[in-house]
Amino acid sequence: MLLGWSCSFAKLAFLIGVILVNVHLAASVVMPSSNCYALDNSSYLADYTDWIGHPFEYDGKDGDDLVIRFCKDVESRSQTGYVDFGRYATNHYFVPGPAPVNFVQGFYNGDLMSCEHSFDKMGRTAQVNILCGNCLSGACKGQLGCICSVVYDAIKCRVIIELAIPCVKRGPRVFEGFTVGFHPRSWEVVYNGMTQLGYEKPHHGFSFQTEQTYLSLYLTAMSSLSGLVGKPTLKINPDKGLKVELSGSAASGSAPTTLSPSILIVNWRCLSAHDIPYEIFISIPIDGYDPVEFTLTKLCDYKQGDENDSTRGWATFGVLSCIFIVLSMLFCCGGFIYKSRVERQRGLDALPGMSILSACLETVTGPRGYTLGDDIRRNFANQSSWDDQPASAPGTQGASERKYGSI
Template sequence: MAMYHLSLFFCSTLIVVWLVSSVDSIAVPSSNCYVIDNSSYIYDFTEWIGFPFEYSQKDSDLVVRFCKDVESRSQMGYVDFGRYEPSLYFIASSGSGNFVQEFHSGDLTNCELHSFDKMGRTAQVNIFCGRCSDRETCKEKRGCVCSVSYDGTMCRVLVELAISCGHRGSRVFEGFTVGFHPRSWEVVYNGMTQMGFEKPYHEFSFGTDQTIVSLYLTAISTLSNLVGKPSFEVNPSKGLEVKLSGSGAKGSPPTTLSPTILNVNWRCDKANSSPYEVVFTIPIDGYEPIKFSLTKTCEYDQERGSDATRGWATFGVLSCVFIVLASIFCCAGFVYKIRVEHQRGLDALPGITVLSACLEAVTGSELGYSRADTLNGSFVNSTSWDSLPVTEQATQRTGERKYGSM
């Protein structure tokens, strides 16, 4: 019985691990026809673009082409109430509905004096998932227009639309970005992995010589503590050495004012005909993890630059130690020489000569001291010096051997 429970626990653990490891990245949809609800779950309506929802009544004949435009039809022809505004996409509704679509830059005819900033007619479509606000059920499978109301003074139409929203997607960690600069988001924007980094692309690969890539992570400050420590997997598993460093690698909370840095240090240990893929996973408490891919080409094997640097550093330290020890021995010998000469009553000038030679040997340069014979030769009778002809004085100066600058 115990073995049965143990095997059951082992199997369930494997299932959980498989489910966690099989979570794909939340990639940005291929179109602008998507929306994130008030609970941060994403709905992708890419397949619905242009689908018509018609509304025919005595006082109105209107059609909403999903994520495209809104038009009113009459005997005078079509009246455009705006086109889908890409900059707004979908937004979650703050009223009784679920979502809101905005349409702008419609016809300007008869709206020159009323339309805001002469931008033409506009439309607002309030979307309900399931039934209309009056609980009426649509006969069509995808949905229907529940009601239409016009605002003549604002040249605006308000449409209530009920649709079958379908299955919601993953929960998005909104406000989270990953970019190659502190204020950019080429890799991840608003919690969704951007095109080019959701899977390997040869054209997005980094070159062999680029051994480090820095990524900057930002998040909303109130939610920054939910960001965990990143991890990575390399495919193929051997041939590319990858190490992470920086504040982002430690799991420090990123904010918009203080981004964290994730340094990716990678080196090609083995050349490969196809790029290496590095899949990064950043866990988010309560949300789907952030996943993105970076690829690197390895056209040749790279030497271990760290070993070469370490060798030069060791050589420099040993050289400094040798110079210090040589200086100590020379100074000790000089002090000993001076003390012995003082005890014997000898002249101290030979000690200076010893010190000069010692320091010249250590530093490799000549010092600004004259040699002993020059110092001794300086004690010349001033009368005989003055009595020498000018040419002989010049010859005497030239004959002196000075070292260093005076």
């Protein structure tokens, strides 16, 4: 009995472990909450947000103490005051470094005293070379990091510092250079492979309105890596009440580039009203990297008509138009038959060479043009008899001329 319970517990623990692993693998790569992060040489995320402001001190030979406040600033302190060697301002100053250095941090815009002509007029600067673990000399063992060495460069008005700190847990692998935005050159949703705040989870303030029936997203990636981007998939919560379909070049697997972004069109329609926004989870698989995932929210204040209503309306219009044309032709032909019978009863001959279609048109629209009078038609009919009559005698012609030409 105890063995059976143990096996069941082991199976349950295994299933929970598998679920947790799958959840971890499916988790989206979210932009860290601070700018104190970096991507290593293998594009894995290293988030040092918890280290912001942590001080590291170094006793100088001349009685000056160098202090690093992690991801904040670097300064040299003494009894006469302190000298600022720059401040940390952006994640572009936290980059991977060449071996054996893991990362490099840059601090800029320090004091200008005696450094007014420094490089790019930035004043004093500091470069911190970060080693994950211990110093190359073996120092920092058992400590929460320490400064290994400090080198001052008076000519360039900078200081180069070697700092050893424990390695943080390796994060997800980021597909660098990948963006998703609402315009071809924007990245409101995903920037540099990481989902932006506001789209990493459902946010009511970022919801799209009911009347907006589609959304266009533009995907870009480095041309050399664009073939790694797969077809996006989606999941809706709740799964009923909102119809969502993906289309566009990105939905068909077209490779996005910076010069030719692929388009992902999200077609959505509210089939029923809902009190809370719908959540649409979109996942874009990247071969060899963690998937890029983001969340869109959609409001459904009222039910929208089916997208096929307009198509059905045009189809109905086409059927009614065909019926009207058929009825018009039947009326036309009926009028021609009736007219022919009336003319036959009155003893009138049908006009020669008139087709059924012409008669139908005449019946519906009336005769086109004008007709010659009976006298003129008889004159045209007797034209041949005028030509066959013999020429008048000279005498008669002279008498006639004298009759009409004399006074």
